[in-house]
Amino acid sequence: xxxxxxxxxxxxxxxxxxxxxxxxxxxxxxxxxxxxxxxxxxxxxxxxxxxxxxxxxxxxxxxxxxxxxxxxxxxxxxxxxxxxxxxxxxxxxxxxxxxxxxxxxxxxxxxxxxxxxxxxxxxxxxxxxxxxxxxxxxxxxxxxxxxxxxxxxxxxxxxxxxxxxxxxxxxxxxxxxxxxxxxxxxxxxxxxxxxxxxxxxxxxxxxxxxxxxxxxxxxxxxxxxxxxxxxxxxxxxxxxxxxxxxxxxxxxxxxxxxxxxxxxxxxxxxxxxxxxxxxxxxxxxxxxxxxxxxxxxxxxxxxxxxxxxxxxxxxxxxxxxxxxxxxxxxxxxxxxxxxxxxxxxxxxxxxxxxxxxxxxxxxxxxxxxxxxxxxxxxxxxxxxxxxxxxxxxxxxxxxxxxxxx
Numbered sequence: 001x002x003x004x005x006x007x008x009x010x011x012x013x014x015x016x017x018x019x020x021x022x023x024x025x026x027x028x029x030x031x032x033x034x035x036x037x038x039x040x041x042x043x044x045x046x047x048x049x050x051x052x053x054x055x056x057x058x059x060x061x062x063x064x065x066x067x068x069x070x071x072x073x074x075x076x077x078x079x080x081x082x083x084x085x086x087x088x089x090x091x092x093x094x095x096x097x098x099x100x101x102x103x104x105x106x107x108x109x110x111x112x113x114x115x116x117x118x119x120x121x122x123x124x125x126x127x128x129x130x131x132x133x134x135x136x137x138x139x140x141x142x143x144x145x146x147x148x149x150x151x152x153x154x155x156x157x158x159x160x161x162x163x164x165x166x167x168x169x170x171x172x173x174x175x176x177x178x179x180x181x182x183x184x185x186x187x188x189x190x191x192x193x194x195x196x197x198x199x200x201x202x203x204x205x206x207x208x209x210x211x212x213x214x215x216x217x218x219x220x221x222x223x224x225x226x227x228x229x230x231x232x233x234x235x236x237x238x239x240x241x242x243x244x245x246x247x248x249x250x251x252x253x254x255x256x257x258x259x260x261x262x263x264x265x266x267x268x269x270x271x272x273x274x275x276x277x278x279x280x281x282x283x284x285x286x287x288x289x290x291x292x293x294x295x296x297x298x299x300x301x302x303x304x305x306x307x308x309x310x311x312x313x314x315x316x317x318x319x320x321x322x323x324x325x326x327x328x329x330x331x332x333x334x335x336x337x338x339x340x341x342x343x344x345x346x347x348x349x350x351x352x353x354x355x356x357x358x359x360x361x362x363x364x365x366x367x368x369x370x371x372x373x374x375x376x377x378x379x380x381x382x383x384x385x386x387x388x389x390x391x392x393x394x395x396x397x398x399x400x401x402x403x404x405x
Contacts, residue, residue, distance in 0.1 A: 010101045010102060011099060011100045011101050011102070012036045012038075012039040012100065012101065012102045012103075012104065013039055013040055013041075013042060013097060013100045013102070013103045013104070013121075014029065014032055014033060014036065014039045014040070014041045014042070014103075014104050014106065015041075015042045015043070015092070015095075015103060015104065015105040015106065015113045015116065016029050016041065016042075016043045016105075016106045016108075016113070017043070017044065017088070017106075017107065017108045017110045017111035017113055018043055018044045018045040018046075018047075018071075018081060018110065018111060019043050019045065019046045019047065019048070019062075019066075020045065020047040020050045020078060020081060021050055021051070021232065021260070022051050022052065022054040022058070023231075023232055024128070024198060024305065024306075024307040025106060025108040025128045027198070027199070027307065028106055028126060028128070028177070028198045028199065029041070029106045030058070030061070031199040031374060031377065031378070032104060032106065032126070033061060033062065033065070034061075035378060035381065036104075039065070039104075040065050040066075040067050041062060041065045041066050041067065042067045042069075042092075042095050043066065043067070043068060043069070044068070044069045044071045044084070044088055044091040044092065044111060045068060045069070045071045045072060045077055045078065045081070045084075046062075046066045046068050046072070047078045048062075048063070050078070052258060052280050053280065053281070053282040053283070054283075067095065069091035069092070069094055069095065070091065070094060071084060071091050081110075085110060085111050085112075085160075086156065086160070088111035088112050088113075088115075089111075089112040089115035089163065089167065091111075092111075092112065092113050092114075092115050092116040093115055093116060093117055095116055095117075096117075097116065097117065097118055097119050097121055098119050098120075100119075100120075100121040101120075101121055101122070102121055102122050102124065103116065103118055103121045103122070103123050103124070104124045104125075104126060105123065105124070105125045105126065105171075106126050106128070107125050107126065107127050107128060108128045108129070109127075109128060109129040109130055109131040109132055109133075109304075110131070112163065112164065112167050113125075114167040114168060114170050114171050115163075115167040115170065116170075118170065122172045122173070123170060123171050123172050123173075124171070124172065124173050124174075124175060125171045125173070125174050125175065126175045126177070126196075127174055127175065127176050127177065127181055127185055127193065128177050128181065128304055128305070129177075129181050129184060129304040130164065130168075130181075130184050130185065130188050130189065131160075131164060132236070133157070134157055134160055134161045134164060135161075135184070135188055137236075137302050138235065138236035138301040138302060139234075139235070139236055164188075165188070165189060168185075168188075168189040168191065169189075169191075171191070173194070174189075174191050174192070174193035174194070175193060175194050175195075175196050175384075176193040176194070176195050176196075177195075177196070177197060177198050177304060177305045177326075178195065178197060178304060178305040178325075178326045178329055179195055179329055180302075180303075180304060180305070180325050180326050180328075180329065181193075181195075181304050181305070181326075182195050194384065196377060196380045196381065196384075197305065197329075197372050197376075197377065198305055198307055198372070198377065199372075199373070199374035199376075199377035199378070200307050200310040200311060200314070200369065200372045200373060200374065201283070201311070201314075201373075201374060202310070202311070202314035202366070202369045202370055202372070202373045202374075224292055224293050224294040224317075225252065225292060225294070226251075226252040226253065226254050226276075226292065226293060226294065227242075227246060227251055227252065227253045227254070227293060227294050227295055227296075227297055227352070228253070228254050228255075228256070228289055228290065228292075228293035228295070228296050228297065228312070228317070229242040229243075229253065229254075229255055229256075229296065229297040229298070229299070230254075230255050230256030230257040230278075230281075230286075230289075230308075231256075231257045231308055232257055232258065232260035232261075233257055233258065233259045233260050233261060233263050233264050233267065234260045234261045234263070235261055235263060236300060236301050236302075237299070237300050237301075238299040238300060238301050238322070238343060239255065239267055239299065240266075240267060240270060241299040241322075241343060241344065241345050241348050242255075242297040242299050242348060243255070243267060243270055243271050243272075243275055244270065244345035244348075245297070245345045245346075245348035245349040245352060246272070246274060246275060246297075246352075247270070247271070247272035247274070247275065247345075248345055248346075248349045249349050249352060249353070250272070250274055251274060251352065252274045252276075253274060253275045253276070253297075254276050254277075254278055254289060254293070255267070255271075255275065255276065255277045255278065256277075256278045256279065256280070256281045256285075256286065256289060257279075257280060257281075258279070258280040286311070287311070287315055290311060290312045290314075290315035290317045291315045291316070291317065293312070293317050294317075294318075294355075295317065295318045295319060295320050295337065295352070295355055296308065296309060296312035296317050296318070296319050296320070297319075297320045297321075297348065297352075298319055298320070298321040298322065298327055298331075299321070299322050299343065299348060300322065300325070300327070301322065301324070301325075301343055302324055302325045303322075303324075303325040303326045303327055304325065304326055305326035305329070305330075306321075306325070306326040306327050306330065309321055309327055309330050309331055309337075310330050310368075310369050310372045311369070312365075313330075313331075313336055313337075313365035313366065313368050313369040314365075314366060314369035314370070315365075315366075316362025316363070316365050316366055317362075317365065318336060318337040318338070318355060318360040318365060319331045319336065319337035319338075319365075320337055320338050320340065320348065320351045320352055320355055321337060321338075321339055321340070322339070322340060322343050322348075323339030323340060323341055324343075327339065330368070330372065332364075332368060334358065335360070335361075335364055335368075336360065336364055336365045336368045337355070337360065337365075338351040338352075338354050338355045338358070339351070
């Protein structure tokens with residue numbers, strides 16, 4: 001969707017760590033780019049060939065707006081994403097933001113985009129999380145088991161934490177994607193933040209935009225036949241817990257997504273005969289999977305927010321989730337799903353057995369998901385009135401026809 005600007009008097013730039021995948025953070029950037037269609041998108045590295053089924057849509061929207069850093073000249077840069085984080089601040093400092101009134105960074109916690117020289121602009125940071133690898137939170141990969149290399153990494157990370165804190169003070173206003181992330185911003189940066197949850201498409205893309213916020217648009221399909229989990233195959237997502245739980249109970253499980261951290265082979269090796277891997281899917285195919293599922297299983301460890309549980313609920317699909325982090329802010333235990341206390345297959349299996357005894361209303365799930373829809377995100381951004389920011393954004397962004405009143 002494109003939301004035209006009412007005024008060209010406010011010059012805005014968007015900044016994202018790097019663009020080599022499409023996940024929750026990139027979906028937020030996509031919505032922001034739709035809200036501000038004239039804003040250029042600055043990023044350290046742009047690799048659209050990795051966007052999978054989203055490639056065509058995003059290239060059409062973004063290719064003419066992308067401003068890459070000198071990282072694009074680094075040989076094999078797309079394979080060096082992790083080590084390049086050490087010098088990522090140099091990439092963002094190389095950009096010239098002269099003449100901009102507002103710079104909005106979409107900070108995933110991978111790089112240091114807030115290190116940029118904002119010059120006369122105000123700097124807003126939409127923070128998905130402070131860097132997980134710097135603050136002891138589970139990450140996508142296990143760096144190394146070599147004690148010498150591990151010691152070096154810990155030493156380097158100490159100085160990166162100091163830099164991360166320094167760059168965090170460059171931000172004029174923080175927007176957190178969840179209360180969980182707001183707590184981390186307060187703890188690690190000593191900064192307050194405004195909580196605005198990410199925009200979630202609560203209906204398949206084939207449904208007209210003006211219907212997407214309507215609970216009445218939900219139409220249940222035939223009886224669900226399987227359980228579902230999926231996303232990017234990263235260690236912190238803990239798909240192994242869902243697979244082991246379904247192995248234990250001999251429940252049919254479909255797993256969608258692509259291998260992000262070289263753990264796909266391990267997941268397939270542990271899968272029992274009732275587990276099926278369906279590969280990477282389009283947005284439309286993903287929603288079809290939600291509609292046919294008895295429940296979406298979400299085992300992510302200390303998730304920052306978690307868009308997929310909300311997507312699942314938007315299709316009337318209950319969610320069985322690990323009860324720590326963002327899932328506790330979206331899934332209503334006993335009403336739209338079941339939260340389990342321990343990140344183990346046994347705890348997850350017990351939650352699945354509990355769910356089977358409950359009568360979860362699909363319409364309750366849809367109603368809950370509607371609270372996190374894209375129009376609500378846009379409405380909250382429009383109403384943003386931070387203390388340090390002199391220009392009201394609501395005068396700069398026109399609304400959708402289906403803005404929720």
